[in-house]
Structures are given as C-alpha cells and as structure tokens.
Amino acid sequence: MSVLSYVSADNNSAWATYLAQVERVLPHLGDLARWADTLRHPKRALIVDIPLEMDDGSVRHFEGYRVQHNLSRGPGKGGVRYHPDVTLEEVMALSAWMTVKCAALNLPFGGAKGGIRVDPRELSHKELERLTRRYTSEIGTIIGPQQDIPAPDVGTNPQVMAWMMDTWSMNVGTTCTGVVTGKPIHLGGSLGRVKATGRGVFITGRAMAQRIGLSLENCRVAVQGLGNVGSVAAELFSEAGAKVVSVQDHSATLYNANGINIPALVAWQQQKGSIAGFNGATAISHEAFWEQSYDILIPAALEGQITADRARKLVCRLVLEGANGPTLPAADDILRARNITVVPDVICNAGGVTVSYFEWVQDFSSFFWSEDEINARLDRIMEQALLSVWQKSQEIGATLRTAAYAVACERILTARKERGLYP
Structure with missing residues (x-):
C-alpha cells in the first residue's frame, strides 16, 4: 500500500499545507519542474x-x-x-x-x-x-x-x-555517538545545541527587522509556546531591548503592555509546569492573543496555528516561524496582502538542525568546538541563508517562503537529476 493512501482529505492538514507550498514554487523551477513529483512522494x-x-x-x-x-x-x-x-x-x-x-x-x-x-x-x-x-x-x-x-x-x-x-x-556492537544528535554533552553532544533553534529565530528575526526598518529597541514581541524554542527566542529579544508583551502556552495566555519578565516567567514555568498563575502579567483569552497589537509575532508551538481568520486579525509587521508549519497557505496570502513579512520555518527555525550538523561533524572527528565558535558559525550560516532567500524573493517577486522553496528545491531536484534513476 502506498504511504500516500494514509493522507486525509483535510486541506488544512500539515501534509496538505506542504503540498500547497510545493505547488507555489513550481513556476520558478524551470526544467527542474519535471522532477517535482520527487517532492510529493x-x-x-x-x-x-x-x-x-x-x-x-x-x-x-x-x-x-x-x-x-x-x-x-x-x-x-x-x-x-x-x-x-x-x-x-x-x-x-x-x-x-x-x-x-x-x-x-x-x-x-x-x-x-x-x-x-x-x-x-x-x-x-x-x-x-x-x-x-x-x-x-x-x-x-x-x-x-x-x-x-x-x-x-x-x-x-x-x-x-x-x-x-x-x-x-x-545492537550494532560498537559505540556510535553520531547516530543521533541533541545528545548530552559528555556523550558527544555539541555546546550550543539546546539554544540553537531559539537563537536562529532571533538571528533571522534581527536581520529581517533591520531590512524592513524595524528597531528592536522597545519593539513589542508576542510568543506562542514557551518551550525550548520560544523561551530562548523571548530571552534573546528581551536582552536586545525588545518588550515581550504576550506569551501563550497550552495552559494560559498572558499580556503585559510594559513587557513580561521572561527569566521570571521561565523560572515559574519550570517550577509549575505551565505559565498559568504567573503574577507578572494579566491573563487574557486564547483568541485575544491573536488580536493584540505587536511588532513581531513568534508562533513557536505546533503547526496550523495562523489560520485565515487569525491572519485577518493580526496587527504586526513581522512573523517569525519558530514552529514547523504554523501558517496555513490561505493565511499566507492574507498576510502578504496586508504587507506582513513572514520569515518561514524552513529558514527561521533551522538553527537546531544547523548545530545538529555541527554535532554530527564533531562526532566523526572526535574534535569539539567551543560555544563561541558554534554560535559564530551558526550566526554566519543563518544570516547567509536568509540573505540568499531575500535576494531570490527580490529576483522572482515572491514571498520569502516561496523564495526559500525555490532555493531549496533547485538544490534538491538538481541532485535528483544529476544522480539519475537507479536502476
């Protein structure tokens, strides 16, 4: 039975969202579009x-x-x-x-x-x-x-x-640290890995804010999800002078126009298991999170959170996708029409896999880098990737998401074409 037989008819499912994103990039692939079914299977x-x-x-x-x-x-x-x-x-x-x-x-x-x-x-x-x-x-x-x-x-x-x-x-009879990444440091893990995804959100967000003329000083930031990604991003934006005015997790939505003390909130969450009951902000309704006025919104929870209805209500200039697939395709169109810039997940939250790559390389060589070296390499790769995507978006007149797919799919399908089909 084909794996595609397990796909539902839900147009808002994660797989349907991915397929819609692939369709949007096809006009920009030229002759490589012949191999596009590779992406669908x-x-x-x-x-x-x-x-x-x-x-x-x-x-x-x-x-x-x-x-x-x-x-x-x-x-x-x-x-x-x-x-x-x-x-x-x-x-x-x-x-x-x-x-x-x-x-x-x-x-x-x-x-x-x-x-x-x-x-x-x-x-x-x-x-x-x-x-x-x-x-x-x-x-x-x-x-x-x-x-x-x-x-x-x-x-x-x-x-x-x-x-x-x-x-x-x-099971294979020999210790092999490189079979997984994200391990404890003393088992071949990499310094900087725990905070890498959240750091990547901050690095790409800072770079894009500069491009659209948005100063981080007193910038109003909202974060959905205060896990490993959201908490680190919130801390880094706070340290850069921004005000995190709203945070949402599975238990509650908090708002403080003067800014939430993120280290205190993270400490509360680690102690209590959720942000509910934190007294440094006011509790608001779940949907009210999407209706406040922000400069930067960071969805860092699960996929499918920014629906078309929520996209119409959003008041912000920049969306940084800390989660995978948080924006539905219909919402993408609305955000573009409203001139809200979206840094897509495939760039924005790629800090984790980048440092995982560093970990994999270090495991093979049994030579490990300092955290400063890790962060410097990470920042350079993230900034260069965002620049390439930005330039592609200007070249083809498309959103950053479609541009990111154009850059990526050209590389994927070129590899497929040059490797050929076996047998």
Whole structure:
C-alpha cells in the first residue's frame, strides 16, 4: 500500500499545507519542474508497533513512525516527536519540511522525521526508557550515522537521545555517538545545541527587522509556546531591548503592555509546569492573543496555528516561524496582502538542525568546538541563508517562503537529476 493512501482529505492538514507550498514554487523551477513529483512522494515510511510493559505489569501498545522523505543530498535528518496527536501524515509533512530546510541552509542532509503517538507526561522515567529503546530497535534497520540521524523534537530531550544512541550502539556492537544528535554533552553532544533553534529565530528575526526598518529597541514581541524554542527566542529579544508583551502556552495566555519578565516567567514555568498563575502579567483569552497589537509575532508551538481568520486579525509587521508549519497557505496570502513579512520555518527555525550538523561533524572527528565558535558559525550560516532567500524573493517577486522553496528545491531536484534513476 502506498504511504500516500494514509493522507486525509483535510486541506488544512500539515501534509496538505506542504503540498500547497510545493505547488507555489513550481513556476520558478524551470526544467527542474519535471522532477517535482520527487517532492510529493516520501522515499520511505516505516510504521512500528511498540509493546510496552508498564510499571504495574500491564502491557500497552503504542504506534511509532519513521519517515525518510528525500535522501538525494545526504542521509536523513530530523527529530523524534512524542505527542498524543502524532500521526503518519503529520510525520510525513515534518520530514518533507526537513528536506526543504536542510537544502535551504545548504546542509548535506536529506529530510526525515519520527514520532510515537504517546503522552510522555503519563509515563514514568523507566517506562519512557523502555518505550524509547523498543522504538529505536524497531526503526534501527533504517537509521544510522550515514543513513538517517534522529534528534530531539516535541516531547523528547537529550536523555531520550542518549537512550537511542545506546540502544543502536548495543545492537550494532560498537559505540556510535553520531547516530543521533541533541545528545548530552559528555556523550558527544555539541555546546550550543539546546539554544540553537531559539537563537536562529532571533538571528533571522534581527536581520529581517533591520531590512524592513524595524528597531528592536522597545519593539513589542508576542510568543506562542514557551518551550525550548520560544523561551530562548523571548530571552534573546528581551536582552536586545525588545518588550515581550504576550506569551501563550497550552495552559494560559498572558499580556503585559510594559513587557513580561521572561527569566521570571521561565523560572515559574519550570517550577509549575505551565505559565498559568504567573503574577507578572494579566491573563487574557486564547483568541485575544491573536488580536493584540505587536511588532513581531513568534508562533513557536505546533503547526496550523495562523489560520485565515487569525491572519485577518493580526496587527504586526513581522512573523517569525519558530514552529514547523504554523501558517496555513490561505493565511499566507492574507498576510502578504496586508504587507506582513513572514520569515518561514524552513529558514527561521533551522538553527537546531544547523548545530545538529555541527554535532554530527564533531562526532566523526572526535574534535569539539567551543560555544563561541558554534554560535559564530551558526550566526554566519543563518544570516547567509536568509540573505540568499531575500535576494531570490527580490529576483522572482515572491514571498520569502516561496523564495526559500525555490532555493531549496533547485538544490534538491538538481541532485535528483544529476544522480539519475537507479536502476
């Protein structure tokens, strides 16, 4: 059965959003458009059953996935997501966005993604370890340092990566730190990796704000999602003189026109598990988050958050996509018509995969760089990628998203064309 038979008819699904983005870039691909179906078909999708013995002696079954969308430019690269709403279709879309992201940054990787449909908060530490090790064993035949390199994503962390690395290493009979990235530092992880995605959002946001004449001093910023990406981006914008006036997570939406104390809010969230009840801001409704006046909006939660209706209400100058696929295609059109600049996910949140690339390189050489070296390399690559996309957007008269896809898809399809078809 084709993996595409699992695709739903929902035009707002993550996969449908990705396909719509591909369609918009086709007029800009010239002769390479002949190979465009490569972008619409994941190379490989694996569905695995994960039986898990719970601490109480019962046995539960969880469904896991690993999708390799395209490997024309190198081994697959992409995170592993533990979330109760994970589906094969979502993982397909996330793997496709990774293909585009790696190509847009000119990293020598293809795109992949994995996930398990589970709420990790409901599992004990030992249950989570057993789940991770069984999942790793099930997908072990298609991952590897030259095949497909997993990394953390929503619901996973360096500890999960350590378990994955250890399990794969035990199964092949030798320690191989390069099979995953996002590991603990003492197991071959890279300095700067934890904050890399949020830092990338800040670096691209700062560069684009300068291009559109927006000063960060007293700039009003809103952040949806205060996880690893949103919290770091919020802290860096605050340090640069901006005011983070609104923050939203799964539990609450907070607003303070004078700016929220981000270090205090992050400390509260780490202690309480959510931002609800924080007394340094006023609680407002979930939808009111999209109706306030901002200069910069950072959606850093899950996909599909900026709908057409919300796009009509937004009052801001710049959207920085910290999450993957947060803006639906119809909303993209509305934002463009309203002259709201969107720095797309495939550039904006690519800091994580860039430092993952650094980690992979360091693991192969067993020579590790300082955090200052990591950040300097990251800043340079992110700024250069954004400049290339900006120049392409000016050249073809398109949004930054379509321009990013044009840059990326030219690289992907050129590789496909030059490699040819085998047999």
